[in-house]
Amino acid sequence: MNVKLENDYSNHYIHSGIVPNTYISNIDNPLEGYPKLQKLKELKQKQIEKHQIPPFGCKVKPKDMPAVITNWCTEKNLQFDVVMIGALSTESVLPVLNQLPLAKLCAKPGFLFIWTTEKHILELSVFLNTKLNKKFRRSEELIFIPVNKNSNVFPEQTSDAVFQNQQWHCWMCITGTVRRSSDSHLIHCNVDTDLQFETSNSPVTSHIPDTIYKVAENFSNSNRRLHIIPYSMGYNLFVRSRPGWVIMSPDVLLDNFDPIKYESSLYSKSLINNKGNHVQYLVSQTQEIEELRPKSPNNSNR
Amino acid sequence: MLPVTYTLAFFFNMTEASGIWELEQFKPLVEFVLDKNDEVLGFPVLGDLETVFSMYQDRLTNTNHILKQMDFNNFQSYVNSFNDITGGSLELEQNGSQGKRVVHIEKVKIYLFQDRLNGAPLKHISFKTSTKFHPDEAQKPTEWLLKALAGELGSHIEISSETSVGAVELYANKTQLKQLLEKPSALVLLSRQRAKSITARKPFHEVCKNSTHAKVLSNIFVSIDKCYQSIEQSQKLFSKGIYECSKSKTHFLPIIHSNTDIGLGDCSYLDTCHKMKSCRYLHYFTLVPKSKKKVDVQAELAMVKKNIAKSEYTVGFCFNEFFKPQLPAQWIRCDIRKLPFSVLGKFAAIISDPAWDIHMSLPYGTCSDEELMELPMNQLQDEGVMLLWVTGRSIEIGRKALVKWGYKVSDEIIWVKLNQLQRTIVTGRTGHWLNHSKEHLLVGLKGDPSWMSRSVDTNVIVSATRETSRKPDEVYDLVERLVGPSARKLEIFGRDHNIRPGWFTIGNQLTGVNIHEREISEKYTKYQQSLKHN
Numbered sequence: 001m002n003v004k005l006e007n008d009y010s011n012h013y014i015h016s017g018i019v020p021n022t023y024i025s026n027i028d029n030p031l032e033g034y035p036k037l038q039k040l041k042e043l044k045q046k047q048i049e050k051h052q053i054p055p056f057g058c059k060v061k062p063k064d065m066p067a068v069i070t071n072w073c074t075e076k077n078l079q080f081d082v083v084m085i086g087a088l089s090t091e092s093v094l095p096v097l098n099q100l101p102l103a104k105l106c107a108k109p110g111f112l113f114i115w116t117t118e119k120h121i122l123e124l125s126v127f128l129n130t131k132l133n134k135k136f137r138r139s140e141e142l143i144f145i146p147v148n149k150n151s152n153v154f155p156e157q158t159s160d161a162v163f164q165n166q167q168w169h170c171w172m173c174i175t176g177t178v179r180r181s182s183d184s185h186l187i188h189c190n191v192d193t194d195l196q197f198e199t200s201n202s203p204v205t206s207h208i209p210d211t212i213y214k215v216a217e218n219f220s221n222s223n224r225r226l227h228i229i230p231y232s233m234g235y236n237l238f239v240r241s242r243p244g245w246v247i248m249s250p251d252v253l254l255d256n257f258d259p260i261k262y263e264s265s266l267y268s269k270s271l272i273n274n275k276g277n278h279v280q281y282l283v284s285q286t287q288e289i290e291e292l293r294p295k296s297p298n299n300s301n302r
Numbered sequence: 303m304l305p306v307t308y309t310l311a312f313f314f315n316m317t318e319a320s321g322i323w324e325l326e327q328f329k330p331l332v333e334f335v336l337d338k339n340d341e342v343l344g345f346p347v348l349g350d351l352e353t354v355f356s357m358y359q360d361r362l363t364n365t366n367h368i369l370k371q372m373d374f375n376n377f378q379s380y381v382n383s384f385n386d387i388t389g390g391s392l393e394l395e396q397n398g399s400q401g402k403r404v405v406h407i408e409k410v411k412i413y414l415f416q417d418r419l420n421g422a423p424l425k426h427i428s429f430k431t432s433t434k435f436h437p438d439e440a441q442k443p444t445e446w447l448l449k450a451l452a453g454e455l456g457s458h459i460e461i462s463s464e465t466s467v468g469a470v471e472l473y474a475n476k477t478q479l480k481q482l483l484e485k486p487s488a489l490v491l492l493s494r495q496r497a498k499s500i501t502a503r504k505p506f507h508e509v510c511k512n513s514t515h516a517k518v519l520s521n522i523f524v525s526i527d528k529c530y531q532s533i534e535q536s537q538k539l540f541s542k543g544i545y546e547c548s549k550s551k552t553h554f555l556p557i558i559h560s561n562t563d564i565g566l567g568d569c570s571y572l573d574t575c576h577k578m579k580s581c582r583y584l585h586y587f588t589l590v591p592k593s594k595k596k597v598d599v600q601a602e603l604a605m606v607k608k609n610i611a612k613s614e615y616t617v618g619f620c621f622n623e624f625f626k627p628q629l630p631a632q633w634i635r636c637d638i639r640k641l642p643f644s645v646l647g648k649f650a651a652i653i654s655d656p657a658w659d660i661h662m663s664l665p666y667g668t669c670s671d672e673e674l675m676e677l678p679m680n681q682l683q684d685e686g687v688m689l690l691w692v693t694g695r696s697i698e699i700g701r702k703a704l705v706k707w708g709y710k711v712s713d714e715i716i717w718v719k720l721n722q723l724q725r726t727i728v729t730g731r732t733g734h735w736l737n738h739s740k741e742h743l744l745v746g747l748k749g750d751p752s753w754m755s756r757s758v759d760t761n762v763i764v765s766a767t768r769e770t771s772r773k774p775d776e777v778y779d780l781v782e783r784l785v786g787p788s789a790r791k792l793e794i795f796g797r798d799h800n801i802r803p804g805w806f807t808i809g810n811q812l813t814g815v816n817i818h819e820r821e822i823s824e825k826y827t828k829y830q831q832s833l834k835h836n
Contacts, residue, residue, distance in 0.1 A: 004573070005552050005588050005724065008504045009764045010776040014497055014783070020764035021718065025509055026725035033568035033584075034729055118714060125701060140736050141697065143716055145762060157484060162687060162713050162745055162754065162784065163761040169714075172735070180734070190731045195718065195739040219735065235395070235405045294731050 019148050019166065021197060028199050040191065040292040041218065048217050051283045052244035053265045057254030062230045065248065066099035069228075073104040076259040080246075081107045081222035081281075086115030087207040087229045087249075088144075088168055088237065090156045094123060096230030103135055107278075109176030109186065111220050112136055115208070116169050119158055128173070136173040140194050144168040144209055147198045152205060152236060170212060172219075181296040185273070185282060190294040191218040206240040207233050207249070213242060223270040223281045323383050325419065327369060331384055332416050334358055335392075339407045349404035350397060351378065378402075388415045486757065492615045493755035497783045499609040502602040507590055509724050510551040515544050519589065520555035529555075530592055554586040554723050570730040572722040574767075586723060610787070618753035619786045626788050633807040634815050634826065638794060639673055641808065643681040645825045649806070650751075650789035651781045652679075652688040655773055657795065658696040671699050679707040682792065685749030687784065689715070691773060692742050694733070700744050709746030713761050717741045717774055720766045727767070743777065758783050778802060 009020035021027065031038045060068050072078040083106050086093040093114060106112060116124050128138060145166055146154045155165050180189040196211040198204050207229060216225065229249035233239055241247055241254040246262065270281035335342070338357065347353045355377045362370050372380065378401075385392050391411035397403035486494075510516070522536045537545050547553075558564070561582055569575050569583035578585055611624040620626060634641070656674050679688070688709055692700035704711050718740050719727050732738040743763075765774035781791060782804070793800050796807035806822075817823040 003588050003590050004722070004766070005507060005509070005590055006766075007506055007724070008776060008779075010759060010779060011501060011504045012506050013760065014494075014501045014758070015503055019760060019762070021762055023509070023724065024718065024720065024726055024764060025511075025723055026728070030726065030728055032725065033723070035565065035567045037729060118712075121714075122701070122711065125698065129698075138698065140694075140733065141742070142736075143740060145716075145718075157757070160710075160712055160747075161761075162747065162756050163715065163759050163780075164757050165713070166760050166762045167714070167716060174735075187735075189735050190733070190737050193726070193728050193737040193739040194733060195716075195726060215736070294729075296731075 021145055021166075022148065024197070027197050028201055030193075030197075036292055037191075040289065043286065043289050043292070044188070044191065044218055045214070047283050047285060047289065048244060051223055051269050051271070053223065053262065053269050055241035055243045055254060056246040056257045056262055057239075057241045057252040058246060058248040058257035059250065059252050059255040060248055061250050062096055062232075065096050065228065065230055066101075068248075069105055070101055072259065073101050078105075078259060078263075079107045080105060080110070080224045080226040082111050082113070082216050082220050082225040084113040084115075084208075084213075084216065084225075084227040085230065086170075087233060087239075088115070088153045088155075088204070088209075089207075089229075089231055089233060090117050090119065091231040092120045092123070093230055094120065094127060096228070097127065100228075103175075105226075106175060107222075107224070109174065109178045109183075111216070112171075112173040112175070113142070113212070113216055114171045114173065116171065117155065118161065118165065118167075118169070121169065124171075128171075136175045138171055139174045140172040142170040142172060142194050142196065142212060142215065144170065144196045144212060145198065147200050147203065151198055152203060153198065153209075184290070184293070184295075185285070186221055186280070187219055188221065188289075188293050189219070189296070206238045210242075213245070217244065221283045221285065223266060223283055323380060327380075328384055328387070328415075329419060330362065330369065331358070331380070332412055332419065334361055335407060335412055336409065336416070339409065342404055343407065349395075350400070351381070351394075351402045351404065352400070354404065388412055391415070489617070490757045492617070494758050496613060496615050497755065497758045499613065500606050500787070501779070501783065502599065502606045504599075504602075507552045508550075510547055510553050512547070515547055516553045516555055518544055519548060519553055520557075520587075529587070529589060548589065549591050551591060553589040555589055557585045557587050568723070574722075588722065618755055620788050623786065623788055628787060628804050630816075630818055631801040631803050631805060631807070632817050632819065632822075633796070633801050633809075633812050634817065635810065635812040636808055637810050638677065638808060639669075642829060643678050645822065645829050646682065646792065646806065646808070647790065647819075647822060647825075648684055649682055649792040650686045650785040651791045652682060652686070652794065653691075653777060653781065653792070654688065654794040655691040655771075655796075656696075658693060658699070671696075675699075675703050675706060677707075679703075683748050685751045686747075687751065687754065687781070688746040688748070689777065689781065690744045690746065692744055694738075697742055697744075704744060704746035707746075709748050711744055712747045713745035715743040715745060715761045715763060715777075715780075717743065718762060718764045720764060722766070724766070741773075753786075754784050755786075756784070772799065778805070 007023070009023055012018065012023075013020055026032045031041065058068075083102070085097060093116065097114075102112070114124065128136060146152075146168075148154070153168075155168060157165055178187050180187065192215040196209060196215070198209060223244070225245045227242075227245050227247045227249075229239060229247070229252075232250050239247065239249045239252040241252060246257060247254075248257075266281055271284040273280040273282055334357075338361075341347060341357070342354055343349055347357070352374060355374050358377070359370065369380075381392065381394075385394070388408075388411045391408045392404050393406035393408070394402045395405045518540050519533065522532055522539060533545070533548060559579065561580060562584055563582045564584060566583050569581055569585055572585060573588075575581050575583075575585060613624075616623065657669055658671075658674075688704065688707070690700050690704060701711055721727055726739045728737060728739060730737065745761075759780045763774055763776050763780070765776050785791065787804060791805045793805055793807045794809065796809040797811045798813055800809075801807045801812070815826070817826060
């Protein structure tokens, strides 16, 4: 009979003060034991790098963001397929989010990633249910867990909470129609998981953990990615630029965004797919990726 | 927090000690910082001290100041003295290898210093409160105390009439304030200490992180039944370090069958794989150490009982906690939609794991969202906590349901699901868009349960998966630490494996009825009789 290891990590925490996530075996290498998945992620990252536009930063004060974005949408005709809003901060994204022309900014199909804390979940739910209800569906809830109390990005403890808080939430919302069986040129499902950890080997020093950017990049094969951080991050966390992304923030280190330069590099770097009256800017995929990626069972069985 | 008078004392001490700078010499700096603080902190200076130094020098050109002669080193000590005198008005940070950087300027402190320099009188900010009892009036403190205590229960007693609060704001800089706010209160510290003393320690075996250990040990591995024996017998074949490690830590030994293809990697199902013999992926054997220092579960429980009895910290617990025996497990098999909840009485904590209709064929019946929302859950608690398991689509509905039942969603617990190897589950298409490595447990609060021991456990549970949809037992312990061991606790939609001492379980898949509380038993019998009559 194979015995089971029955460690009670919550019980151990009460006695030792060592948080349960410390004992997760694959925390440093989440793909340990799965060479196929490892290979898939390497290949995907290579394709993403091959197509990535240079990093763009856009330094804008939060109060000016709605005007700048509206200008992008109406004057410059800019659109993005992946839009991330917010970062590791207890500030609310809503004051700016409320004024953004999201439906115009985000293409269809498009993917929205919104960072939030427990404190703002309720009002954000209300927001999504009223304004965006018909357009954006809440599809996944990503969770990021810092290594322990000494982490740079350990979340704030709120007085009305019952338990000690260790989590950051990032919602993934989808607009438009994508099917995981037939739209593999647009999305690759089940490559990443909805749970990411900070490790003691690579502490987070920037506005969000890189792993969450990777989740977005691995999921959507689109090349148009925008990240809006509608508040100042303070002095402890940098807002670092990232190849393949346009990052808008009051304190991004790089301030080089120019719509014309951006569009021309998008054209030269992306796989252009003309679909009727709209154009898709994609990351090309290889045969090897197609063979390795997890697929829906309905494809082969039915 | 320092009183106002301290500001002056502090200030004179420091001037004497440093001795190098005359007070007057700080005047230009005060003006400079107050005038140029935006430029100093803003782009492109970003507080770089060397740049600030040259800015300061430029400013001094107009006057024929003695300070013009100082070099950068002098300037640094000048700034440090300034910082000492003003009580840390400039927040400095190491700027890589290039010296320091000003990251924040506490202007209030500088204004205060400017006032002192200009000889303005100390401002004494005070407020008056209505006085009922005044310590000075009562000549004898005991007499006063007795008088205060003899007052009606809950009557308001003002103790002091005048309090100076001026300095509180001045000295609370951001970092100090954050530290102060994040420091756990005495209530929390005591709760944690008590939780520790009344939680029975369970056996705990760390997993060995050295992969060569598992390889070496798997070489001498003959059969599962004789693994401990064979390790003892072949001790000499491997190093003492590995032998000792096998005695203290858990190892996962790869099982290689004739049809195992190592290149494929690990099986997604591992020890729950149904085709273990024919599966080409790798499986493992769990080698848990058979150590002599085993945690004695019985002794631990006895100790916990003793600890509860002698604990002097009783906040939030039942007054008779130390002699009250725990109630045995109770349960009622019923259709939850039909049972009148008034039969059950009130509970301090409720766990509910509804069979949400998630449009999947599951081996059990599901409830529709409407049916769940319509349950009279508002009857079960006057004040307390409800924990509701939700998945994907039902997170939203769960939140709505809690609000509808009169709760405020206060927390979200995450269950990080582990497999046999204590790794998170990263493969196997467990979610629609992304793989799911966790499940969510919403925490709703009703009323103001100030008696709960908050902030003891964390909102991340890390635990291995068991049968489909079976939730980790850790949750029960979390709840017991939160509301106390003898508080009434209810589980809704429970199954046979969910029943446990101290808990009342209801659900349609339980076996029979078992009630020990007399009042509940009587009410339930009455209810049954009423059913027969109708």
